[in-house]
Amino acid sequence: MTLSLGCIADDYTGASDLANTLAKEGLRTIQTIGIPTDHLALPEVDAIVVSLKIRSIAASEAVERARASDRWLRERGADHVMYKICSTFDSTDKGNIGPVLDSLRADAGETTVLVTPAFPQTGRTVYQGNLFVGAAPLNESPLKDHPLNPMHDANLVRVLARQSAASVGLVDLSIVARGAEAIVERLAQLASDGNGAAITDAVFESDLEAIGAAALRQRLSIGASGLGLGLARGLIAAGTVRRHERTAVYGKPVAGPAAILAGSCSQATLKQIAKAEQTMPVLRLDPEKLMNGREEAQLALDWAAERMARTPVIIASSSNPDDVSRLQTRYGRDAVGQVIEQSLAAIAEGLVERGVRRLIVAGGETSGAVVDRLAIPAFRLGQEIVAGVPVLHSIGGRHGDMVLALKSGNFGGESFFADALAIMA
Numbered sequence: 001m002t003l004s005l006g007c008i009a010d011d012y013t014g015a016s017d018l019a020n021t022l023a024k025e026g027l028r029t030i031q032t033i034g035i036p037t038d039h040l041a042l043p044e045v046d047a048i049v050v051s052l053k054i055r056s057i058a059a060s061e062a063v064e065r066a067r068a069s070d071r072w073l074r075e076r077g078a079d080h081v082m083y084k085i086c087s088t089f090d091s092t093d094k095g096n097i098g099p100v101l102d103s104l105r106a107d108a109g110e111t112t113v114l115v116t117p118a119f120p121q122t123g124r125t126v127y128q129g130n131l132f133v134g135a136a137p138l139n140e141s142p143l144k145d146h147p148l149n150p151m152h153d154a155n156l157v158r159v160l161a162r163q164s165a166a167s168v169g170l171v172d173l174s175i176v177a178r179g180a181e182a183i184v185e186r187l188a189q190l191a192s193d194g195n196g197a198a199i200t201d202a203v204f205e206s207d208l209e210a211i212g213a214a215a216l217r218q219r220l221s222i223g224a225s226g227l228g229l230g231l232a233r234g235l236i237a238a239g240t241v242r243r244h245e246r247t248a249v250y251g252k253p254v255a256g257p258a259a260i261l262a263g264s265c266s267q268a269t270l271k272q273i274a275k276a277e278q279t280m281p282v283l284r285l286d287p288e289k290l291m292n293g294r295e296e297a298q299l300a301l302d303w304a305a306e307r308m309a310r311t312p313v314i315i316a317s318s319s320n321p322d323d324v325s326r327l328q329t330r331y332g333r334d335a336v337g338q339v340i341e342q343s344l345a346a347i348a349e350g351l352v353e354r355g356v357r358r359l360i361v362a363g364g365e366t367s368g369a370v371v372d373r374l375a376i377p378a379f380r381l382g383q384e385i386v387a388g389v390p391v392l393h394s395i396g397g398r399h400g401d402m403v404l405a406l407k408s409g410n411f412g413g414e415s416f417f418a419d420a421l422a423i424m425a
């Protein structure tokens with residue numbers, strides 16, 4: 001297999017979002033969980049998205065895993081590697097976007113790496129280096145209350161400069177609007193001024209096409225699904241890849257009970273749970289009890305087992321920002337995140353042992369913990385449910401065929417869970 005595009009995603013929902021975009025744009029794409037072993041039979045594809053769970057771990061560990069994935073992708077022919085970050089630039093002053101950028105840049109021998117989290121389909125745009133979530137600057141959006149990486153600064157030139165050893169410049173919208181050549185010229189100028197990264201404005205898909213064409217002149221780029229769209233269109237326009245209809249990679253329908261697990265505390269997910277509660281049973285876990293032992297998870301499984309032959313069930317740890325912050329003050333942010341993720345992963349395993357084969361998970365870190373516990377090695381891309389969230393069909397794994405949807409906490413409208421279940425039926 002010779003890859004036309006290699007991608008490394010810093011979490012699993014982000015990976016499925018990017019893989020969905022690439023498949024929609026006509027690239028034959030699969031999502032792998034980590035670097036696949038040699039035993040895994042992979043179909044012939046144009047792009048592979050290697051999913052890592054490195055957004056919120058120690059920077060040194062994140063760097064090591066990203067570099068290993070980069071080497072694996074390049075050994076399989078990928079000239080260009082995209083590092084997929086969150087469209088809301090989820091990170092802290094310690095990283096991990098900056099440290100990963102620094103190391104992948106050095107490995108690729110690049111001077112100035114283009115960086116843009118813009119994803120206009122979900123309302124993420126960048127202007128004068130400032131990230132907007134819909135009409136709100138990042139620091140006024142619900143991301144200000146994220147349990148693991150609250151975002152308090154919308155100016156990405158500043159945010160990235162705090163995390164990276166490199167100086168960070170800006171390719172502003174007036175340059176992007178002039179097209180790929182103008183972007184390439186600006187990157188060269190930023191390089192000669194000693195910048196190692198360039199936050200790049202983008203508001204419309206046409207901006208992303210110009211950005212994709214410019215980025216393909218380099219060996220590395222960093223961004224969210226909008227950048228993926230630009231790269232895919234650039235590869236097709238250059239004749240490097242032939243456009244494939246997405247139906248060619250649809251998987252088979254899978255029978256069996258369906259369940260939903262939510263560990264995201266994002267506003268969108270809280271609303272989706274409230275809406276679903278009108279039509280299906282919802283078990284709201286007691287996070288305090290989860291912190292104090294295994295019993296809450298066992299009770300959840302018993303609760304689900306009584307219902308799931310008749311109806312899909314939802315099990316959620318999700319809380320509002322005040323409750324999240326109270327719990328974190330008591331037990332510490334990292335400990336809370338870890339324990340709740342692992343509790344939901346254990347519940348997922350129990351559900352699958354009891355026959356669940358259709359599973360929706362809300363939350364990026366939560367999805368990572370669940371998919372790791374289920375030891376699913378890779379996914380084939382199915383139909384798009386909403387922007388950024390596809391149906392995923394398992395490849396390999398000890399539980400046989402499963403369909404999953406890994407929903408970024410912030411994605412989807414209020415009826416997301418019912419919509420997803422209808423598509424996954």
Ligand SMILES: Nc1ncnc2c1ncn2[C@@H]1O[C@H](COP(=O)(O)OP(=O)(O)O)[C@@H](O)[C@H]1O
Pocket residue numbers: 146147148263264265266287317318319323324327328336337338339340341362363364365366367407408409410
């Ligand atoms: N009630 C809660 N209180 C505090 N933290 C929680 C609670 N429920 C879940 N969490 C943690 O919050 C984090 C949510 O992150 P994630 O799953 O990535 O969601 P999102 O996609 O919204 O970012 C996880 O680490 C999860 O374990």
Ligand SMILES: O=C(O)[C@@H](O)C(=O)COP(=O)(O)O
Pocket residue numbers: 011013014015017018085086087088119224225363364365388407408409410
């Ligand atoms: O780019 C995005 O917004 C998503 O693909 C993404 O990365 C999701 O992260 P979570 O919100 O943590 O699921």
